[in-house]
Amino acid sequence: MTGTERVLARLDASFDDAEKRWLDWLRIPSVSADPAHAPDIRRAAEYAVAQLADLGFTASVRETAGAPCVVAHHPGPGGDAPHLLYYGHYDVQPAEPLDLWKNPPFEPTVVEGPHGPRVVARGSVDDKGQVAMWLAAFRAWHAESGSLPCRVSVLLEGEEEISSPNLKPFVSANRDELAADAVVISDTNMWDVATPALTTSLRGIVYIQVDVKAANRDLHSGMYGGSALNPINALVAALGQLKDETGRIRIEGFYDGVREVPPEQKRQWEALKFDEARLLGDIGLTTGAGEAGYSALERLWARPTCDINGVWGGYQGPGSKTVIPAAAGAKVSFRLVEGQDAEKVIAGFERFLRARMPRDARLDFTVFGSGTGVAFSTSDRFVQAAAAALKVEYGREAAFVGCGASIPVVETLQAELHAPVVLMGFGLDDDQPHSPNEKFEVCCFRHGARAHVRLLGLLG
Numbered sequence: 001m002t003g004t005e006r007v008l009a010r011l012d013a014s015f016d017d018a019e020k021r022w023l024d025w026l027r028i029p030s031v032s033a034d035p036a037h038a039p040d041i042r043r044a045a046e047y048a049v050a051q052l053a054d055l056g057f058t059a060s061v062r063e064t065a066g067a068p069c070v071v072a073h074h075p076g077p078g079g080d081a082p083h084l085l086y087y088g089h090y091d092v093q094p095a096e097p098l099d100l101w102k103n104p105p106f107e108p109t110v111v112e113g114p115h116g117p118r119v120v121a122r123g124s125v126d127d128k129g130q131v132a133m134w135l136a137a138f139r140a141w142h143a144e145s146g147s148l149p150c151r152v153s154v155l156l157e158g159e160e161e162i163s164s165p166n167l168k169p170f171v172s173a174n175r176d177e178l179a180a181d182a183v184v185i186s187d188t189n190m191w192d193v194a195t196p197a198l199t200t201s202l203r204g205i206v207y208i209q210v211d212v213k214a215a216n217r218d219l220h221s222g223m224y225g226g227s228a229l230n231p232i233n234a235l236v237a238a239l240g241q242l243k244d245e246t247g248r249i250r251i252e253g254f255y256d257g258v259r260e261v262p263p264e265q266k267r268q269w270e271a272l273k274f275d276e277a278r279l280l281g282d283i284g285l286t287t288g289a290g291e292a293g294y295s296a297l298e299r300l301w302a303r304p305t306c307d308i309n310g311v312w313g314g315y316q317g318p319g320s321k322t323v324i325p326a327a328a329g330a331k332v333s334f335r336l337v338e339g340q341d342a343e344k345v346i347a348g349f350e351r352f353l354r355a356r357m358p359r360d361a362r363l364d365f366t367v368f369g370s371g372t373g374v375a376f377s378t379s380d381r382f383v384q385a386a387a388a389a390l391k392v393e394y395g396r397e398a399a400f401v402g403c404g405a406s407i408p409v410v411e412t413l414q415a416e417l418h419a420p421v422v423l424m425g426f427g428l429d430d431d432q433p434h435s436p437n438e439k440f441e442v443c444c445f446r447h448g449a450r451a452h453v454r455l456l457g458l459l460g
Helices: 003-013 015-026 035-053 128-145 167-173 231-239 263-271 276-281 296-301 342-354 381-394 408-417 442-459
Strands: 058-062 069-074 083-089 109-113 116-120 151-157 182-185 197-202 204-213 305-313 327-336 362-371 399-403 421-423 439-441
Touching (some): 003 015, 003 442, 015 116, 035 058, 035 128, 083 408, 116 442, 182 381, 197 421, 204 342, 231 327, 231 342, 263 296, 362 408
Parallel strands (some): 197 399
Antiparallel strands (some): 069 151, 109 116
């Protein structure tokens, strides 16, 4: 029996204890969006510090301008073993609406599902469950060998669910301490319950609010209609020109830097046999939308998008009120892919709208967030090691997948630490993170912990 096999046996034998520690952490309502939970945020951080200290890490709670970070270091075996930085977050989304939960959100419940037992609680998968998974792998190595096979550092934050406002300055200020050969993150999904996945691309995001003002007060439409500018009319007319009839975005320079998906990657994605009809059917739709000429996975993972997320103005109460409003507004988001420049997209959007507004329309723009898309090489040795660990654990090749969403911390860690990132997650599409009755399959937790044991063994 090899060293890794002995560690896996140790993990399996102590799995009930690993599950208990996971559930104990879930009972702490570490909701970062609600200031009333600030004591719980700190308690969740201190819980993580205690767990890491018990495994031979030098661990501490580190202050930021907001929620604290947890930083920990383990020297590993010494020599030329690689240095890995494990990142995760211990904060969770608010649990509301509470009446939709089958059990209280911070009283984790184990229930049976199609794949065996699952844990239902806020944070069960996002991200306490996936962090507890690699903590269980650390514990198994420590119990069996008294050390870890690699030098390991840990960074946990408490503000991921509110867009990590203090993470970038913290990482920048502690760049030398956090420097590592690679970053490992488990906060993504598998392809399905039997097929592991490594996420190799993430879309970035730009989120903008545009406000349009016209007259100095709301106007009677009978007295002014046909003469006074209606800002709602002007705004929706301009927004309606953002895409052509094929779904292509018409902002000048928008596609600068966007690359076509390489043929080999296309073949890999085609082999996944993604069922778009099923995806749409689950949400009550029948027909795919988006940019013509691209497959569903290309549109979801590798092509940029533009969506109007909200429009407002004028009277919206019951009954009728014949008014030409003085102001209107809209929120618009863009999902960006690697190669696009977020600042260029913002400037292009502003020029696009200004060029299509009547003379009396006054525009203001507010940018709520921006981040570029990122992609990782599948030939990187750390990504290859993760793929090998997953293949042995699951008995099948890991899928190299994209993600249409954004994980801003990845861009931050890449920019500040200049290290490759391994996104090895074990969530499923039906885990309902951010929704009532969030869950994590116990089989995914177990396989995930075992895969992390294997990854450490391969790299060490």
